[in-house]
Amino acid sequence: MYKIVKAEELAKNIYLMEVEAKRVAHSCKPGQFVIVKLDEKGERIPLTICDYDKDAGTISIVFQTVGASTQRMAELKAGDSFRDFSGPLGCASEFISESLEELKNKKMLFVAGGVGTAPVYPQVKWLHNHGIDADVIIGSKTKDMLILEDEMRAVAGNLYVTTDDGSYERKGLVTDVIKDLVNNQGKKYDVIVAIGPMIMMKFVSLLTKELNIPTIVSLNPIMVDGTGMCGACRVTVGGKIKFACVDGPEFDGHLINFDEAMKRQQMYKSDEGRAILKLQE
Numbered sequence: 001m002y003k004i005v006k007a008e009e010l011a012k013n014i015y016l017m018e019v020e021a022k023r024v025a026h027s028c029k030p031g032q033f034v035i036v037k038l039d040e041k042g043e044r045i046p047l048t049i050c051d052y053d054k055d056a057g058t059i060s061i062v063f064q065t066v067g068a069s070t071q072r073m074a075e076l077k078a079g080d081s082f083r084d085f086s087g088p089l090g091c092a093s094e095f096i097s098e099s100l101e102e103l104k105n106k107k108m109l110f111v112a113g114g115v116g117t118a119p120v121y122p123q124v125k126w127l128h129n130h131g132i133d134a135d136v137i138i139g140s141k142t143k144d145m146l147i148l149e150d151e152m153r154a155v156a157g158n159l160y161v162t163t164d165d166g167s168y169e170r171k172g173l174v175t176d177v178i179k180d181l182v183n184n185q186g187k188k189y190d191v192i193v194a195i196g197p198m199i200m201m202k203f204v205s206l207l208t209k210e211l212n213i214p215t216i217v218s219l220n221p222i223m224v225d226g227t228g229m230c231g232a233c234r235v236t237v238g239g240k241i242k243f244a245c246v247d248g249p250e251f252d253g254h255l256i257n258f259d260e261a262m263k264r265q266q267m268y269k270s271d272e273g274r275a276i277l278k279l280q281e
C-alpha cells in the first residue's frame with residue numbers, strides 16, 4: 001500500500017497528492033510517469049510525476065477529474081492509500097542525458113498548458129537546480145484554473161502567464177505568446193518543450209515547424225499495462241508505430257500524427273463515460 005501524505009485541491013477539479021513511494025522516488029527522473037491503482041479491481045491510471053523528494057521518499061502527482069476513477073481518487077484524503085503505484089515508467093526527458101556544458105549553451109522554452117503544467121514543473125526545476133534557467137509559458141483557461149504559478153516562478157528564468165479569457169496577465173493562447181516572444185521580442189530558442197492538451201501540442205508543433213524550432217511534446221494517451229505489451233498507447237511518429245509507455249512519453253512534435261492520436265483519445269472518453277454510468281447504476 002502507498003500512503004497519501006498530502007492531498008489538496010489546486011483548482012476546481014484539479015488535485016495534488018503527495019504519496020509515499022520510496023523506490024519510485026529514489027529512481028525517478030523528470031519526464032517519467034507512474035501508473036496508479038486505487039484497489040484490486042481499480043482502473044490503471046497513468047499520471048506524470050509532478051515532483052519528487054528522494055530524501056522523504058515521496059512523489060507528487062497532479063490529476064484532473066475526467067472520469068469515474070479520477071473522481072473516486074479525488075475523494076481520497078491524507079492517510080488513505082493507493083493499492084498500486086508502479087513506476088518510474090517511460091523514458092526520462094531527453095535533456096537529462098546531455099552534458100551540463102551543452103545544456104548551458106542551449107536556450108530552452110517550456111510551454112505548459114493547463115494540467116500539463118504539472119509535468120513541466122520537475123523538468124524546469126531540475127534545470128534550475130543544475131544552474132540553467134529556462135523560459136516558461138503557462139496557459140490557462142481562466143485565472144481560477146491556473147496551477148503551480150508560484151512554484152514555477154521560483155525555478156523559471158522568465159515566466160509568461162496567459163489566460164484564454166484575459167482574466168489574469170495576458171489574454172490569448174500559448175501560441176500567441178510564442179509568436180510574440182519570437183517574432184516581436186526577438187527571442188531565440190534552440191528547443192521548445194510543450195506539454196498540455198493534445199490540441200495545444202498539435203498547434204504549438206505546427207507553429208514551431210513554421211518557425212523552424214525543434215519541439216518535444218509529452219503524450220498521455222490511453223495506457224493499460226505501461227510495459228509495451230498491450231498496444232493501447234500506440235501512436236504514429238514519423239510514419240512508424242511507437243508505444244508512448246516505453247518509447248515515450250516524449251516525442252518529436254513535428255513527427256506526430258496528432259489527428260490519429262486525438263481520435264484514439266476520444267474513444268477513451270466514451271469508455272470513461274460508460275464507467276460513470278455504471279457507477280450511477
Ligand code: NAD
Nearest residue numbers: 113114115116139140141173174175196197200203218220
Ligand atoms: P486547457 O484546455 O485549459 O488548455 C490549456 C492551454 O492550452 C490553454 O490555456 C491554451 O493556452 C492552450 N491551448 C488550448 N487549445 C489550444 C489551441 N487550439 N491552440 C493553441 N493553444 C491552445 O487544458 P486542460 O483543460 O488543463 O487540459 C486537459 C487535458 O490535458 C486533458 O485532456 C489531459 O489529458 C491533458 N494533459 C496532458 C498531459 C501530458 O502529459 N501531455 C498532462 C496532463 C494533462
Ligand code: FES
Nearest residue numbers: 224226228231245
Ligand atoms: Fe500497453 Fe503502452 S500501455 S503498450
